[in-house]
Amino acid sequence: xxxxxxxxxxxxxxxxxxxxxxxxxxxxxxxxxxxxxxxxxxxxxxxxxxxxxxxxxxxxxxxxxxxxxxxxxxxxxxxxx
Numbered sequence: 001x002x003x004x005x006x007x008x009x010x011x012x013x014x015x016x017x018x019x020x021x022x023x024x025x026x027x028x029x030x031x032x033x034x035x036x037x038x039x040x041x042x043x044x045x046x047x048x049x050x051x052x053x054x055x056x057x058x059x060x061x062x063x064x065x066x067x068x069x070x071x072x073x074x075x076x077x078x079x080x081x
Contacts, residue, residue, distance in 0.1 A: 006060035
């Protein structure tokens with residue numbers, strides 16, 4: 001099982017880390033210049049929790065935002081525990 005939210009499908013993303021040099025124009029410089037672009041992963045905020053779905057208990061990865069929604073009773077048929 002991959003690290004993906006069981007309820008919302010949230011998972012890791014691949015994003016660019018942009019390295020810049022120089023001083024911004026607003027601060028009196030000539031502008032910021034890009035000196036490098038590197039790929040990196042932005043990890044989802046996943047927590048391992050036990051949920052009960054239609055009477056079946058299972059341990060799954062849940063994103064923090066889904067966990068907050070779940071504690072308020074936002075997902076039908078799914079509850080913590």
